[in-house]
Amino acid sequence: MNLNLDFGAILERWPMFLDGAILTLQLASLATILGAVIGILGAIGRRSRNPVIVRICGIYVEAIRNTPLLVQIFLVYFGLASLGLKFSAFAVAALALTINVGAYATEIIRAGFDSIPRGQIEAAEGLALSRTQIYWHIVLLPAIEKVYPALTSQFVLLMLASSVTSQISAEELTAVANFVQSDTYRAFETYILVAVLYILLSLIMRLGFWLLGLAIFPRRRRLRTAL
Structure with a gap:
């Protein structure tokens, strides 16, 4: 059996792949921030003293973590349409991805909050720090620093999972690949190239998170361990 690879027709369409990769990064970046x-x-x-807020946050997390991302995308896409709200495929994809990753980020950050010793907070109170100072410097930043590697990995996984938004015609990288392979009949070569591009996008995001970690966390900057 001979394997005849021909990337010529695929590489001729590099502007399409570039546009798809850029849109994928835009989707991932927007969903990551939100x-x-x-x-x-x-x-x-989830750590509130109000049981209603705790219950609402818990339902949100469990509902998202126990349903497929593709189903969530369809629910947002068709749900908004049924309400008469018309948005672009990009906007719907970004919203669905944000809702999805927000639930996972909630649990990761909550684990960081739980790792902060109570004695550390009491010591800050003994130094007469304000509640805002305590929450920012003693709770929030140290908590995020502890879970930063897990959090950034989740955001990279989100970028990879954005490929399913091609099902609602979001013109990201996988949607471009689907079009190119149907046009050139070179499916194997197309998806080899797309796999390489996803690896490059993952490396770009990891580099970005590493630099961000160095900027946000001084201790990690000294140790050069931003991830």
Whole structure:
């Protein structure tokens, strides 16, 4: 059996792949930022003294973590359409990905909160720090620092999972690949190239998170261990 690989027709369409890769990064970046905000608020909510807030946050986390991402995308896509709300495929994809990663980020950040010793907070109170200072310097930043590797890995996985948004015609990398392979009949070569591009995108995101970790966490900057 001879394997005849021909990347010529595939590489001729490199602008399409570049556009798809850029859109994939845009989706992942937007969902990462908004998902991180939801994760912080959700983690705070799950530790709230108000049982209603705790229950609402718990239902959100469990509902998202126990249903497939593709089903969630369809629910957002068709749900908004049924309400008469029309958004672009990119906006719907970004919203669905944000809702999804927000639930996972909530649990990861909550684990970071739980790792902060109570004595550390009491010591800060003894130094007469304000509640805002205590929460920011003693709870939030140290908690995120402890779970930063797990959090960034989840965001990279989100970027890879964004491939399923091609099902609602979001023109990200996998959607471009589907079009190219149907046009060139070179499916194997197309998806080899796409796999390589996803690896490069993962490395770009990891590098970005590493640099961000160095900027945010001074101790990690000194140790050169941002991830």
